[in-house]
Amino acid sequence: MDTLLSAEAMSGRAAAWKREGLTIGFVPTMGFLHRGHVSLMEALRPRVDRLVVSIYVNPLQFGPKEDLGRYPRDPEGDSQKCAAVGVDALFMPENLYPSGFSTSVEVSGLTERLCGAFRPGHFEGVATVCTRLFGLTRADVAILGEKDYQQLQVVRRLVRDLALPVEIVGGELIRDEDGLALSSRNVYLSPDERKRALTLSKAMRAMASGGGDVEARLALGRSILDVDKLDYLEIVDPDTLQPATDLSKPTRAVIAAFVGKTRLLDNVAVAAV
């Protein structure tokens, strides 16, 4: 496995692979890799000739009061995990953006609700970094986890709208044995916070399997939660992310909540009834 430390090194390597006619798969991450990330790599590995993983804590997608400065890092552990899965290139740039960088990519509509309402500018940062990363890596296919469900749908939309030549695949949300959705931010949780964090996945499970209409399931979910601040708990149309009015088509239950100072996400497919 090669470790590439600059945008130039990455784009040069990708261009060389393209000249050889090789297909390129790509997993964008912010590092501190867990089994969720590894599952994305494993899903893509057999589909492509060359597999790239990026680790970059993208300042553009953090608000001024968010956890950019203390986001957890483990470059050595990350590197070992990538090598074990058969990653060809680990792209870990110190600076991803060129001097005088002044371009942004914005997706309207999809980004205005849910996390977009609580993290102004977040999805513009995500859309911009993903577009640049897809260009640098020349990815034919990229995989993003369904844990960040709104992010996945935003990236799908920008790829379609800008006709970027990359296929976007959604990777299954991976949970710990106790049900907690895997996230690099789980490391922030104290033992007591972790117990209460489990109420997110319990609420998701209950809302997916329980009966009743949208309102009944939302009430059920809320009754289970033990969090410090609920940003949102909704059942939405998976494509538009607008609130679902009934359950006659497949929908998605989505949640964002703080436990202590840690903001956690979870979501689950709700089958049509």
Next chain:
Amino acid sequence: MDTLLSAEAMSGRAAAWKREGLTIGFVPTMGFLHRGHVSLMEALRPRVDRLVVSIYVNPLQFGPKEDLGRYPRDPEGDSQKCAAVGVDALFMPENLYPSGFSTSVEVSGLTERLCGAFRPGHFEGVATVCTRLFGLTRADVAILGEKDYQQLQVVRRLVRDLALPVEIVGGELIRDEDGLALSSRNVYLSPDERKRALTLSKAMRAMASGGGDVEARLALGRSILDVDKLDYLEIVDPDTLQPATDLSKPTRAVIAAFVGKTRLLDNVAVAAV
């Protein structure tokens, strides 16, 4: 030459060419082609295996009071000109954007002055359509005329910032025999307006060849102009488009002015003195 009428047809064709390992050149236009456009096609033709020209009057880059509805069109004449130059695919979509299109690309800084100050949203429309067109055509190299100098620099910047895998080439501004910079919009000019329109190229020529400092050359240019409304006349740094303070490095004289209801552009390189 094949004429492709939908985004799907274009992207399918480009993907097939890429699978064959062919290189693709691209000339984006709004049609009503003149010798300036043809010179761009001729410049790219020997460099690529397949040459694509797009004709699309992009609503995103027109303001509500601008000439979108009356922009001149000549699909049959355009098609003949493209075929004569050896274009492989003429991409003339009726609708370029998919249903629910909601993504935009914005370049800050470079777009705020000059035409950007007079045409709010214009360069966002240009940046967005170019990004989508580069994706659909899978262009390895694209050429844009230097007549729209700010546009060229904005597109160069977004390609660099987003790491789009396309090389941007600037094509020389082509003039009519009387010196008028070729533009599809010249067809709007009455005989009297055309005479006065020539004062733009006369001013450019005088500012490039005349002596004196920045202020002296600006005064010289202004003394030559006979226009109805001057949007701007400036001497700028070619990369930043900020006003030049001296002529010790190469600069660019740029102008936008209305003659009658027709907005005209011109520019010229000013050699370092």
